[in-house]
Structure formats: structure tokens, C-alpha cells
Amino acid sequence: MKGILLFGHGARNPEWAQPFHRIRDAILAREPAALVEPGFLELMRPGFDEAVDCLVRQGATEITVVPIFMAAGSHIRKDLPQMAANAMDRHAGLLIALAAPVGEAEPVLAAMADYAINAAPEI
Template sequence: MKALLFICHGTRLAKGRMEAEEFVRLCMAQVDVPIKEICFLELAEPSIAQGFERCIQKGATSISVIPVFLLSANHIKIDIPKELQHLQNKFPGVDVNYGRAFGVHGAISHLLWEKITKSRVNLRKNTQILLVGRGSTDQDVKRDLEAIASNVQNHYGIPSIQACFLTGSEPSFEKALWSSSESYEQVIVVPYLLFSGLLINGMKHTITRYQQQTAQNVALCDTLGYHPILKDVLLTRINETLETKKYAFS
């Protein structure tokens, strides 16, 4: 019997967990698979092991694992595959297919443009847009977010957009924000984060400190949240994984 196991990152904030679960359940409703479970990599329960075992308890003989992550970093490439390998060793009779993160998908440009236009800031040549990712020591994350920023700029003719990061990659969000004060009159900050959490709270504190020391206008967009475009991208990744004929963790 087939099962889908969705892995979200997890957060200590109840609001963030609820947002993630609501988004995944909306996608679940459009997939005809008998067993569907949600779990978290860290900071929330059920854990990956708990979610995996719930699938087995319900009769799963084949589990398609869907990482609900925007970009492929060490969590996707190392942490989750390591846990899945351990679980498959524990349950050798279960087939496991591992899907892909959202990644660089053309449709996401339209979602980001929507976030930018909803910031209620009039775009001018002296407007800087900062696309802010979580960040990672994995250089693929830097490359992919820069590609997404480039896609938005090319599609909508944005004068200036820069990818920056909260941790692990350069330039940092704080450095990019301060650099913008030298050449731009206003900044639009677009968090490339799925849901609410401690990271977005930290960004708000950084912006507050920055505005206390400069006269620059800074608009912070909402996180990506549930959106029909993201739902469609996730459904694409689900269908890809369900069509996989053999176990693969990469």
C-alpha cells in the first residue's frame, strides 16, 4: 500500500507549525494516496521516525517522502537521507522514494512579484529589493537563490534585486541591508521563507535597528505562506516522486 510522508522543517513557534500543517493538508487533499502523514525534521513532533512508523502501522509497503523545503541544502542532502537510510534498514521490506525540494521553479517568480507589489512601495530606479534566504554552507543554496532572484529581475524588469542570507552564506542580510543605504532611497525585503518562525522575528529586529540609525524606508514582505503557486509546485514534486520506480535518496 502506498504512503506519502511529508517532512517539514519545524519550528518552536506554534503558529509556524500550524501554517506548515495547513499548507500540506491542502495539498494532501488533491492526491489519491491511501496513507498520508506529516512530520518534522526538528523542533516539532511528530519526528521523521514517528511519521515513518505511523505509515507502516497503517499498512504502508511503499513510502514516498516529500521534503517541504524551498531549497536543497544539507538538511535535504545529508540529514534527511541519513534518517531515511536508518529507517529503511530497520524496515527492509518497505520501499522508500525520496523526492525533491521546491528548488528553482519558474512559477515562483510570479509569487515573489506578487509579494513585492503588495508591499505598497512604489518601485523606482532607486529601490533595492533584498531576497533573503535562510542560508547554508552548501554553495548550491547560494547559486539557486541567486538564480531565483535573476528570474524575477529578468521577467519583471526590476532595477535591482540581490540575494542575501540569514546564515551560512554571503552576503549576510544585515550586510546587504546596510550596503543599500549607500545607493538606494528605499528597500523592499522579501523573506524567502515558507512560514512564520524565529527567523522572521529576527529579521524584524534587524530592520528596526537599521531604521533607528538611518532615514531609509524599509518594507518587509510577508513570508511565502500558503499560495496556489506553491501548492502547484509541491503537487509537481509529489507526482514526480510517486512515479519514481526505485528507491533513491538523492
């Protein structure tokens, strides 16, 4: 069974996580049986490991980590692959795939360009 982990940096302000919950809700509205959880690098819960464990408890044997980051900095290039490897070591048979950060996806870039154009209607 496949799961999705929406991976974010985390922040001290709990309101910062609201977009992650809205993305999760949008996924579940389209795919009610989807296994999807947010997981954060630091400062917020659930942490990455907690989110992986939660998805595994729900039956996930394959997890795609979707970084909700604008670009691939050191957290995505170095920290995330190590965290995924550690999680696969903890859960025998678990496969974790890492998607590109959402900010590097062409449809997302196009949506942000549309938003920017619409935010400045005189252009």
C-alpha cells in the same frame, strides 16, 4: 501501498507547522484515501521516525519523502538520506524515495514568481 511524508525542519513555534497541515489537508481533499503525514527533523512532533512508523502502521510499504524546504542544504543532502536508510533498516521491505525540495520544483518556482508579481501589482 504508497505514502507521503511531508518533511520539514521544525521550529519552536507550533504555528510554524500550519502550512504542513494545510498541504496534508489539500492532498486529502484531492485523494481521500492517501496516506500522508508531516514529519519534522527537530523541535516538533511527529519526528521523522514517528511519521514513518505512523505511515507503516497505516499500511504504507513505499514512502515518498517530500522535503518542504526551499533548497537542498546539508539536512537534505546528508541527514535525510541517513534517516531514510535507518527507517528502511527498521522496517523490513519498506522502500523510501526522496523527492527534491519543493523550492526546487519548477511549478512551485513559477507559483512563487506569480505570487511575487501579484504582491507588487505596479510591476
